[in-house]
C-alpha cells in the first residue's frame with residue numbers, strides 16, 4: 051500500500067511516553083469521521099482502540115506443573131474431573147476450554163478451570179502414567195493454584211473473528227447450538243462480535259496486525275502470535291492466534307461458560323490498538339455498524355453449508371430486532387457489547403497512562419490463505435439410500451389386521467396414512483402388544499400422532515441423531531407434502547455408520 | 555404481589571373457577587399466563603400481597619393445586635451482560651441500557667423459564 055505515511059509506530063510510542071498520544075475508541079472514531087471527515091480524523095488521532103468479549107471455543111491454557119518426586123511422565127490427566135490434554139513432555143498440560151467435566155458435563159469444563167485458576171482458586175489434579183525407568187511414578191493426586199504453576203499461559207488457536215454469522219432456526223423445535231438457544235420457526239436470532247468495535251473489522255487488510263502485535267488479552271497485555279486457525283481473509287473471516295500470561299489476567303475479562311446441550315467454552319476479552327499510520331487506516335477505523343455486514347444463517351439445517359437467509363448489518367442486529375421473512379424477531383448478542391466497550395476504554399486508558407506501547411508486527415497476517423473443508427474419504431450418505439418400503443395402514447383398520455401385517459411382513463412399525471397417502475400417525479408392535487393385553491380393539495386409540503420424520507435428502511447422521519434424541523427406532527420418510535415414501539430403521543442406520551446410535 | 559401457579563384437572567378446566575374466586579373474595583387477580591387443554595390447565599396468577607392466604611385457600615377449597623411460583627433470580631455479580639437471554643423472553647422483561655448493560659424489568663416477568671438455560675454463565679435461576 052503506497053499510502054502517504056502520517057506517522058510511524060515509533061513516533062506514536064514517543065508520544066505515548068510523553069503522555070501526548072491522542073487515543074480514541076473505535077466507536078468514537080466512527081463519530082469523528084462522520085462529523086469531521088477522514089482527513090481531519092487522520093490528522094488528529096494517533097491510535098484507535100477496539101474490543102470484543104465473546105465465547106471463543108478454540109481457547110485454552112498451557113500449564114507447566116514442575117516435577118513430582120519421584121517424577122511422573124504424565125500420560126493422562128484430569129483437573130476437577132475435566133480431562134486435560136497432554137501434548138508435550140512430562141509435566142506440560144493443555145487445558146482445552148471446550149473439554150467438559152466427566153462428572154458435570156455441559157456445566158463445568160476447561161474454560162471454568164482457567165477462570166477458577168485465574169481467580170486464585172485451588173483445583174484438583176489427578177494424573178496417571180505407564181512409568182519408565184526415569185519417570186517411575188504411575189499416579190499422582192494433588193491440588194494446585196496458579197502460584198504453584200511454572201507457566202500458565204493462555205494459548206488460543208482461533209480468536210477474534212473479523213465477523214461472524216447471525217444464527218436463526220427454521221426447524222419446528224428448539225435447538226441448542228454454539229450460537230445459543232434458538233427458538234423454533236425463526237423465533238429468535240443470535241449474533242456474535244461487536245460490530246464497529248471489533249478488532250479485525252477495524253483493520254480488515256491487516257496492515258498493522260500480525261505476529262508480535264501487543265494487545266489487550268484477558269485484562270492484561272498479550273500478543274498476537276499469528277493468524278488463527280480457519281483464517282479466511284478473502285471473505286473477511288480473518289482470525290488471530292493469541293498468547294498471554296494468565297497469572298496477570300482477571301476473571302472480569304476471562305470467563306468460563308456453558309452453552310446448554312452444546313458444551314463448555316471460554317469468554318475471552320481481546321482489544322487491539324490500531325495505529326493511524328495513514329488516511330486509509332482512519333477511513334477503515336471509521337467504519338460504522340451500518341457498514342459491517344454479515345449473513346443470517348439457518349442453523350436448523352445440520353449441514354456444513356447452511357442456507358443463507360439474507361444479509362444484515364450490525365446496526366440492525368444491535369437494535370435488538372431483525373426482520374426474518376415478514377416477521378420481526380429479537381436478536382441476542384452473544385458477546386457482551388458492554389464488555390467490548392469496557393475493553394476498548396481500558397486499552398485507551400493504558401495507552402494514555404503510558405503503560406501500553408504499540409508494536410509493529412514482525413510479519414503481517416496473511417491475506418491470501420484459504421479455509422478448506424475437511425477431506426472425507428467417503429461421501430455423505432443420505433436417507434434415500436437406506437429407505438425401505440413402508441408397511442402402511444388406515445385409521446379405521448382393526449388392531450387385528452395390523453397385528454397380522456406386523457407378523458407377515460416382519461416389521462415393527464406401521465405408518466398410518468390418510469386417503470392421499472399422507473402421514474397421520476404411527477403404530478409400533480409394542481403399541482399393539484399393549485393394546486391386546488389391555489383388551490383394546492380400536493386402532494385410533496393407540497396411534498401416535500406426533501411422529502418424528504425424515505426426508506430423503508437428510509444426511510444419515512442427522513437422522514441417527516433424531517433416533518437417539520427421541521429414543522425411537524425408526525423414522526418415516528416423507529416428502530414436502532407429507533406423503534409417505536418409506537421408512538428408515540435404526541438397524542439399517544447402525545449398519546451403515548456403526549452402532550453408536552443404535553436404539554431399540 | 556405474589557405469583558402462584560394454579561393447576562386444574564380434567565373436571566375443572568371447563569369451570570369458571572378463577573372468576574368464582576374473584577367474585578367471592580372481591581379481590582382483583584391478575585392473570586399473567588394461561589394454558590388450557592381439554593384434559594388439564596395451568597394459570598399463572600398475581601395476588602395482592604395482603605390477600606394471598608385467603609385467595610389460595612379459596613382455590614384449594616375447590617381442589618385446585620396451588621403452588622407459590624418461584625421468581626426469577628438474577629445473580630448480578632455473575633452476569634456479563636452478554637444478552638444471550640434477551641431474545642428468548644416472550645415479553646419485554648429483558649432490555650439493554652444505553653451502555654449495553656442488560657436490564658431486567660422483574661415486575662413483568664412471568665417465570666416462564668425460557669431464558670434460564672440460555673445463560674452461559676448460569677446467572678439466572680427459577
Ligand code: SF4
Pocket residue numbers: 626642643644645647648662663664665666667668669670
Ligand atoms: S423467565 Fe420468562 S418472562 Fe421471565 S425474564 Fe425469563 S424469559 Fe422473560
Ligand code: SF4
Pocket residue numbers: 632633634635636637638639640656672673674675676677678
Ligand atoms: S444471559 Fe446471563 S450473563 Fe448474559 S445477559 Fe442474560 S443473565 Fe446476564
